[in-house]
Amino acid sequence: xxxxxxxxRLIQEFKTDFLPSVSVDLVIFxxxxxxxxxxxxxxxxxxxxxxxxxxxxxxxxxxxxAYRSLHGRTGLTEIFLQQFHTFGDTRRYVHxxxxxxxxxLGLAEEDLQEFSNRDVSVGYYALVEFANVVPxxxxxxxxxxxxxxxxxxxxxxxxxxxxxxxxxxLRRQLTYQPIGYNLLPEKFTMPDLQQLYETILGQSxxxxxxxxxxxxxxxxxxxxxxxxxxxxxxxxxxxxxKEKYEKALADEILFVG
Amino acid sequence: xxxxxxxxRLIQEFKTDFLPSVSVDLVIFxxxxxxxxxxxxxxxxxxxxxxxxxxxxxxxxxxxxAYRSLHGRTGLTEIFLQQFHTFGDTRRYVHxxxxxxxxxLGLAEEDLQEFSNRDVSVGYYALVEFANVVPxxxxxxxxxxxxxxxxxxxxxxxxxxxxxxxxxxLRRQLTYQPIGYNLLPEKFTMPDLQQLYETILGQSxxxxxxxxxxxxxxxxxxxxxxxxxxxxxxxxxxxxxKEKYEKALADEILFVG
DNA sequence: AGGAGATGTGTAAATTTTACACAATGATAC
DNA sequence: GTATCATTGTGTAAAATTTACACATCTCCT
Numbered sequence: 001x002x003x004x005x006x007x008x009r010l011i012q013e014f015k016t017d018f019l020p021s022v023s024v025d026l027v028i029f030x031x032x033x034x035x036x037x038x039x040x041x042x043x044x045x046x047x048x049x050x051x052x053x054x055x056x057x058x059x060x061x062x063x064x065x066a067y068r069s070l071h072g073r074t075g076l077t078e079i080f081l082q083q084f085h086t087f088g089d090t091r092r093y094v095h096x097x098x099x100x101x102x103x104x105l106g107l108a109e110e111d112l113q114e115f116s117n118r119d120v121s122v123g124y125y126a127l128v129e130f131a132n133v134v135p136x137x138x139x140x141x142x143x144x145x146x147x148x149x150x151x152x153x154x155x156x157x158x159x160x161x162x163x164x165x166x167x168x169x170l171r172r173q174l175t176y177q178p179i180g181y182n183l184l185p186e187k188f189t190m191p192d193l194q195q196l197y198e199t200i201l202g203q204s205x206x207x208x209x210x211x212x213x214x215x216x217x218x219x220x221x222x223x224x225x226x227x228x229x230x231x232x233x234x235x236x237x238x239x240x241x242k243e244k245y246e247k248a249l250a251d252e253i254l255f256v257g
Numbered sequence: 258x259x260x261x262x263x264x265x266r267l268i269q270e271f272k273t274d275f276l277p278s279v280s281v282d283l284v285i286f287x288x289x290x291x292x293x294x295x296x297x298x299x300x301x302x303x304x305x306x307x308x309x310x311x312x313x314x315x316x317x318x319x320x321x322x323a324y325r326s327l328h329g330r331t332g333l334t335e336i337f338l339q340q341f342h343t344f345g346d347t348r349r350y351v352h353x354x355x356x357x358x359x360x361x362l363g364l365a366e367e368d369l370q371e372f373s374n375r376d377v378s379v380g381y382y383a384l385v386e387f388a389n390v391v392p393x394x395x396x397x398x399x400x401x402x403x404x405x406x407x408x409x410x411x412x413x414x415x416x417x418x419x420x421x422x423x424x425x426x427l428r429r430q431l432t433y434q435p436i437g438y439n440l441l442p443e444k445f446t447m448p449d450l451q452q453l454y455e456t457i458l459g460q461s462x463x464x465x466x467x468x469x470x471x472x473x474x475x476x477x478x479x480x481x482x483x484x485x486x487x488x489x490x491x492x493x494x495x496x497x498x499k500e501k502y503e504k505a506l507a508d509e510i511l512f513v514g
Numbered sequence: 515a516g517g518a519g520a521t522g523t524g525t526a527a528a529t530t531t532t533a534c535a536c537a538a539t540g541a542t543a544c
Numbered sequence: 545g546t547a548t549c550a551t552t553g554t555g556t557a558a559a560a561t562t563t564a565c566a567c568a569t570c571t572c573c574t
Contacts, residue, residue, distance in 0.1 A: 019278040022345075022377050062345025062377055086343045086379045088279075088319025120279050120319055122343045122377070172433075191552080208554070209532065232551035233539035448521080465523070466563065489520035490570035 007105055010139060018055040023121045024066045025053035025087075025159065027166035028074065029149075030130035031183050036149040036199045037130065038163060039073060041141040043156070046104055049147075050156040051163070052138070053121065066124040073144060075134040080127040080182045084169040085162075088120040092158040105140070121157075125166040127183045167200075174200060176252045178219055181240050189227050189235040190214070197256065205256075217253065219245045264362055267396060275312040280378045281323045282310035282344075282416065284423035285331065286406075287387035288440050293406040293456045294387065295420060296330060298398040300413070303361055306404075307413040308420070309395070310378065323381040330401060332391040337384040337439045341426040342419075345377040349415040362397070378414075382423040384440040424457075431457060433509045435476055438497050446484050446492040447471070454513065462513075474510065476501045 028039040040049045054069035056062060063081070071077055101107070135144035147153075152163060173179065179200070180193055194210045214220060221241045226234035271277075285296040297306045311326035313319060320338070328334055358364070392401035404410075409420060430436065436457070437450055451467045471477060478498045483491035 019377065021276040021278045056345065056377070058375075059347060061347045062343065065345075083343060086319065086340060088313065088322075088379070090316060090318045118315075120276065120313070120377075120379070122345070176429075189552090206532075206534085207552085208534085211553085212555095213531095228540090230551080231541050232549085233541095233553080235552055446521090463564075464521085465565085468522085469524095470562095485571090487520080488572050489518085490522080490572095492521055 004106055007107060014055060018057055021119055023053055023055050023119045024062070024069060025051045025121050025123050025162055026066065026069055027051060027123065027125040027163050028070065029125060029127050029170065029183070030133060030146060031196055031199065032130040032146070034195050034199060037146040038149055038152060039135060039144065040147050041137060042143040043104055043140060044142050046100070048156050049153055051159045062122060070126055072138060073136055074128055075136065076128055076132060081124055083122060083124050085165050086120060086122045087158055087162065089158065090118055093118055095154065096156050123162050123166065125170060127179070129182060129185060131185065170200060175255055178217060178245060178248050178255060181245055187223065187237040187239050189237060191235060213256070217248060219248050261363055264364060271312060275314055278376055280310055280312050280376045281319065281326060282308045282378050282380050282419055283323065283326055284308060284380065284382040284420055285327065286382060286384050286427065286440070287390060287403060288453055288456065289387040289403070291452050291456060294403040295406055295409060296392060296401065297404050298394055299400040300361055300397060301399050305413050306410055308416045319379060327383055329395060330393055331385055332393065333385055333389060338381055340379060340381050342422050343377060343379045344415055344419065346415065347375055350375055352411065353413050380419050380423065382427060384436070386439060386442060388442065427457060432512055435474060435502060435505050435512060438502055444480065444494040444496050446494060448492060474505060476505050
C-alpha cells in the first residue's frame with residue numbers, strides 16, 4: 001500500500017533527520033470580521049483537531065523550524081512569530097489515544113512509538129494577515145482552517161492550554177509593544193485598529209482616547225485616501241510607518257495599560 | 258579507572274533514562290550585600306564556568322526536572338522558579354569545544370556524542386534566599402559559587418545570553434508581579450526591599466514614593482520589631498503577607514512602571 | 515554630649531488618564 | 545432629490561496617578 005509506505009518513510013525520517021523528544025507547535029492568530037481566529041488542523045479520517053506543528057531538523061535552529069512549519073501551513077513568510085512557552089508536562093498527551101492514532105494512519109503499533117512518547121513542545125504564536133493565508137493541511141491532516149478563538153473545540157494533547165496561554169501572552173505583549181503590523185491589511189482605518197485591540201483585550205475602549213494614544217506613539221501614517229464602500233462617513237486610511245513601528249517594538253514603550 | 262567508569266555509566270544513563278535532545282538550564286538569582294548574584298558551576302579540571310542544568314527523566318515533567326536540578330545545586334525546595342525561554346540555536350555550542358571536554362572528563366571521543374550534539378535547552382530562572390543556599394557542585398563540576406551579576410565571566414555555550422534574557426524577564430516580571438518573597442529573608446526592612454528593586458531595575462527610586470507604593474499594594478505586614486545593630490536609626494521590620502502576596506502574584510496587578 | 519548618617523513621614527505640582535458631545539459625511543430608503 | 549441613520553472626526557475639562565521634595569527623629573560612634 002503506497003500510503004502506508006509513505007507514512008513509514010516519514011516516521012523513519014523523523015528518527016534520522018530530526019531531533020527526538022522535541023517538537024514545535026504554533027498558535028497562528030488571524031483577525032477577520034472583528035473576530036480573532038486560530039488556524040487548526042484536522043487529523044486524517046477523524047474529527048480531531050489540533051494545532052499546526054513540526055519537528056526540528058538536526059541542522060536547523062528552533063526558530064527556523066517554527067518558521068518552516070508556519071510557512072508550510074500558511075504560505076507566508078516574514079511574519080511575526082514569537083516563542084511563548086515550552087510545554088513538558090508528562091500528562092500532556094492525555095487527550096491523545098494511541099489506538100485511535102493507529103486507526104487514523106493505518107499503522108502497526110511499532111510504528112507508533114514516535115507518536116506516543118511524550119515530547120517536549122515549544123509553543124510559538126504568530127500574527128498573520130487573514131486574507132493572505134492559504135490554509136494548507138500537512139501529511140497527517142485532511143483539513144486546515146480558521147476557527148473563531150471563542151469556538152475552538154476540544155483539541156488533541158494540551159493544545160487548548162497552548163491557545164489559552166498564547167492569548168494571555170499576546171494580551172501582555174499588547175501592553176508594551178504595538179500590534180497590528182502583520183495582522184491587518186496594509187491600509188486600515190482607525191476603527192479597524194481599535195476593533196483589533198478590543199478583540200484581543202476583550203474589552204471596549206474609548207474611541208477618542210484610543211486614537212489619541214495610537215497617534216501619540218508616532219507609528220502611524222495617515223493617508224489622503226479614505227475607505228469607501230461603507231454605509232457611513234468614509235474613514236481615513238492609515239498605514240504603519242515600518243521603521244518607527246520596528247523601533248517601538250524594540251524599545252518596548254509602555255502601550256495600553 | 259573508577260572515575261571513567263562512573264562517567265560512562267552516567268552517559269549510558271542519559272541515553273536510557275532521560276529525554277534526548279532536551280535539557281534544562283537554571284539562572285538562580287540571589288541577593289546579597291546590595292548586589293544581585295547568580296549561581297555558577299565550574300567544570301572539573303578547568304576554569305570554564307556555566308549555569309547549572311540538568312536533563313529530563315522520561316517520566317518527569319519539565320518543571321519537575323528544573324526543580325530537581327535547583328534542589329540539587331542549592332538544597333532548597335519551595336522556591337520561585339519560572340520558565341523564561343527555550344534556546345535552540347544551532348550555534349549555541351559555539352563556546353564549547355569537544356576536545357576540551359574530552360580532556361576535562363578523560364573520555365574517549367565516542368563517549369562525547371552526548372555532549373557535542375546540539376540540545377534544545379529550556380531556561381528557567383529562580384529567586385532564592387541567598388543565606389539559605391548551600392552551593393553544591395554536580396558530577397561534572399568542581400565548584401559551585403555565587404557570582405555578582407555584573408562580573409559574570411564568559412560562560413560555556415550560550416549561557417551568557419541566558420543570564421541576560423533571564424534578567425530582562427525578571428525586570429519585566431517586576432512590572433506586573435511583586436517580588437521579594439523568596440529573595441529576602443523572612444523579615445526585612447523597607448530599605449532592604451527598595452535596594453532589591455533598585456538592584457534589579459538598575460536605577461534608584463525615591464524612598465518615600467517607593468514606600469507609599471509598596472504599602473499601597475497591601476502585601477506587607479509591618480512588625481512591632483525594629484532592626485537593631487545598624488549604625489543608624491532602627492528601621493521597622495516587615496514581612497510579606499503570604500496570602501495577599503500570592504493573590505497579587507496571580508492577579509498580575511500593575512506594579513512599578 | 516555632640517555629630518554623622520540613615521529612617522519615618524505628607525503635601526503640592528506635574529503629568530497622565532479618563533470622561534464626554536456635537537458637527538460632518540456618505541450610503542440608503544423613501 | 546431629500547431626509548434619515550449610522551458612523552467618523554475632533555478637543556477640553558475633571559479625575560487620578562505619579563513625581564518631586566524637606567525636616568524631625570533615632571542610633572551608634574567619637
